[in-house]
Amino acid sequence: MPLRLPLAIAIALAAPAAWAAEPAPPAGDARLHAIGTAPSADRIEADIRKLVSFGTRHTLSETESDTRGIGAARRWIFEEFQRISRDCGGCLEVKYVSGTISGETRIPDPVEVVSVIAIQRGNADPGRYVIMSGDIDSRVSDVMDFTSDSPGANDNASGVAGTLEAARVLSKHRFPGSIVYAALAGEEQGLFGGKILAEQAQREGWRIEAVLNNDMIGNISGINGVTDNTTARVFAEGTRATETEEEARARRFTGGEVDSPTRNLARYIDRMADLYVPNLDVVMIYRLDRFGRGGHHRPFNDLGYPAVRIMETNEHYDRQHQDLRTEDGVVYGDTIDGVDFDYAAKLTALNAVSLAGMAWAPPPPADVTIEGAVTANTTLKWTRPGAAQAPNLAGYKVHWRLTTEPQWTHSVYVGDVTQHTLENVVIDNYFFGVSAVGTDGSESPVVFPGAAGSFGGYTAASD
Template identity: 55%
Template structure:
């Protein structure tokens, strides 16, 4: 729960600048960071539209990755084509603003014994001025029952993960009415239950196309508000984020172990960003940050994205009901099992969708996160923070916090093209530091921790095979 940017611990911040002479930086007004558009977008989320999407997906009987691909009424093929048609309809409404792509790979594996084409469906809304920077919202369309290899039994998958797909489609419906500097990608993935194949196909597609992925918001199991024990929680959502980068090199790990960064990967700072947006723009809804890549012993499509070096988080409901996950449809001793639509709270799902929609718009409107963030100050009473100026930014905000604090608390605005500031009487040993970019109209990027541990920079595009 990060404090609102404009109000972040003013009394404490004053302790660190008390007695400092006025400077040009201090005298230059920073843009207002309040964004009324985000409240407007949140208000446009329609629980009935979410319900309609889930009912349509449940109506395909099963969406198992290995199920029928030819039928128009049953199986994964019908569900994929229905999703593609929804994106095409949304694109028609916005004058062709979406290009609909269906990247695929033929895979085999422990849960895919025979070569099978796994197909993702993407709606791509190209950015106006920074199209290579990409913000992704994702959910997986495939479903399963108790036996992961059973591709014929009914597997409604209402919450796991038609709820995530519904959030993706609703975000596309709303955000496609607006233009953003960065590119938005609405990703409906396949093959998750059989081995996270959809996430890998997405990561491979991103790398092949040279996407600078600033965020992947993977929504998986986001529509239930009553847990296994009967506990009701419709005011919180969990956001899981990795602590250290999956692509960290041994040299980077040695530096991070000594100087810190275990809790400041780009994914972790993306989670903090979502938490701050929820506090500021949503009513009675909070992000619970969980310091794990995923739930204990489980996984999701954000994992292949992380393994490819992209910032990614998993968004999941606050309390899970395991009777409604990966279960055959049945009743035993009065206990109902199965992932049916009765287990979805559409008002709660609407709140999760609002969080995603607001985050997508904010990330796509803000400048890129800063690069080249460095700190200096060994054996000094002061700390120098520097960075590479972000193109298009009106300035940057330098953040710092005590090392045991989960949230950024203290900050200094640095206007214009300046790329360094010295924090007087702030000892480098006692704090963590970061920098965010702010646009002339007040949109703010996630905060970037210094060095490789916190960098948001994407891996280079995949090398193209050379011809003979």
């Protein structure tokens, strides 16, 4: 009778054949450990308090006052980005991104929705972007009430403060790829700031590798009675919204339902938390957003870009979208006392190490394909960018995992090649992917083969 081994044992026996005699990968990047603890809770607190001081930041609120309303808030954010840029010798390109919205349920009359962005241009591959965002605007119970006080301390001054602090931390470094720090407007009225920026990026041909949308990163005590400052949720949709019928047919036979670029971005963020952010564990949520709800990453997802929502694990709904009041002994309202600044700093660090890791790394491999049906071996192939686009490229890693595993469990560094065969690793039993590795040890997100996993817009660049 033949010996039958459990699949896990079979993996262990097969794995050495897959990586035997392969080159050693570059050592990990020590700079990321410093970034993982660099964000300041005190600076984040000061920024949240400043944003709360504008009374309301409702999209339809006052724009002329210097002390109250959305206009004063966005001008202060613009000036703060400029101050950060001066400290780094002018390394940030600070600008407004705007569009006029009207005829919408929550914006019936013409309103200019104005976001603020700061671009830290890459020194080798400036057309490749990673983006961190937070939302400027706030609201109370009535989404059309633009005059009542609406502090929006956690929702979402915390996200904007985190974005500003990430800019302070990362502007001390230089990267091959570009980083965008975005304070987006119009979120509560219909995700318009994100829509305007995403459409502009598409028109201008930005190669967006990742969007990290931060919406509520400061609360640790949920309405469920749980207090937890050691976890963060990352929401990531499955199949790309722009998938064609032909791509869907191919995916049915090759897989990819849980390996969209957005999902592999979430896995990347989870890995960065484990490696570089002390006492923080990422909870990956396989959903676009919270049940039936939305955030500013969605307009980017709608155009096919990899985009996730990063936020606290336990929400307190009495502190969201509420008039400031006390009823039956229950205090309602999104006020400063509901924000844990150390936790907001920790989630800011998660963003910062993820942005830095991707911006330092070479671009994710393009045109990844796979073959190996009815054979013992699995072969992956990909396209290498030109030296001008990826001057720090050391080589590539090939990854695989059981189809029920949430995270990549096996990998082998294969060097600066454009294909690799995993011997005795059967294509039917695993999911596979490829990542790019820099000479400094930085690494891109993993790319699943085919259209389902492609990060999009990455083609070989000429030298």
